[in-house]
Amino acid sequence: MTLRERKKLAAREALSWAAVRLATERGLEHVRVDEIAAEVGVSPRTFNNYFSSKEEAICASGVDRQTRIRETLLARPASEPLWEAVTNAVLEQYSGHGEPDRDYVMRVRLMIGNSALRGEFLKSHGKVESMLAEGIAQRMGVDPEQDLYPKLMAATVSGAVRVALGHWLHATPKVELAPTLVEALKQVAAGLPPPEKEFPVS
């Protein structure tokens, strides 16, 4: 990787993290773009070369990492059934911060809590969803524009992840993330069978 690219990536990440840090400290509305730029030692104009809003900058650090879900998925053994592979790929994404990653929690809470960020959060999940769809299509060897399946599965998985994240954040008493993710994915993979109040007949 060339120097240029490394520098660019570093700047991008630095800006994103600075944005997150300042926003968690003072609240998003009390952070100005200039300050984020200053924090990194870069001109305000440059900030806008990387991101077109502070909201985007805040979400970027998450998206960038999760965008690799495509590769993560393709790296799974080909023998694995599709749903299993996808589930494992998702879990790998979130296994870095197994549980006690305060920073990560803060960031997600920030994103979901602040209404100005929720929109950008959804937008960012959209990007991840595209990546995932590509990965699925590639693994299945089908054209994602022709066949509904990949996008459908990507949307479903992405939705499940989103819901699981939200639940994990707000649940009282606390629950663990990984099991919640697994449970959510298992349910959608089973077609969300309506929970029976009585025991189902065998």
Added chain:
Amino acid sequence: MTLRERKKLAAREALSWAAVRLATERGLEHVRVDEIAAEVGVSPRTFNNYFSSKEEAICASGVDRQTRIRETLLARPASEPLWEAVTNAVLEQYSGHGEPDRDYVMRVRLMIGNSALRGEFLKSHGKVESMLAEGIAQRMGVDPEQDLYPKLMAATVSGAVRVALGHWLHATPKVELAPTLVEALKQVAAGLPPPEKEFPVS
């Protein structure tokens, strides 16, 4: 319904439609907030009392209508199985413009095509998703904060609708909307079984 409320609603809809009309004519970036306000005969400041951006205004007309999905769902006969009721509720939402509603097509195409609007589009679908989750929870008689199921199903359905819409818009040759929706919903309700290349056993 009191006069005040009627006027307010009328203003809101007028603003939203004016925004859509102007945006389809000239492209979003060549529409200024002042013009939208002028078109409706209202002060620019008032526009911002209703919407906090042109993007929001454009999506609003769609969201407002679809927000009724909660009532639509609750109005379905209680005897109907959940998935069936949800599917029918969704179809009802989109049956008004069965197929040839040019205005509607233009608006959706505008929203999905323009990158500035895609974010707002996702945001708006998020609102619909919440409504749907509430409806499902209410119909099931469970607490949506406690039980994952309603949000999970809402996210899944909402994702399927989104994908179906996208496919319907871009597919060549053209496909019909309703069958596409039904197919997408059927697939997610079945847990997206991996399509077999060979015939499945039994």
Added chain:
DNA sequence: AACAAATTTGCGTAGCACGCAAGTTTCTGG
């Protein structure tokens, strides 16, 4: 070392969201 390509930066501009404090319309109860 020298040239080409990409990136940063400052400047200028147009636009926008929103708080606030009148002014205006609608609603309510007597």
Added chain:
DNA sequence: CCAGAAACTTGCGTGCTACGCAAATTTGTT
């Protein structure tokens, strides 16, 4: 029908922001 209250509209002012453009700087290539 008529006050007084409540809701909504409007104009103004302000600070922030996104982005085009062109010059300066940095990085890559031969």
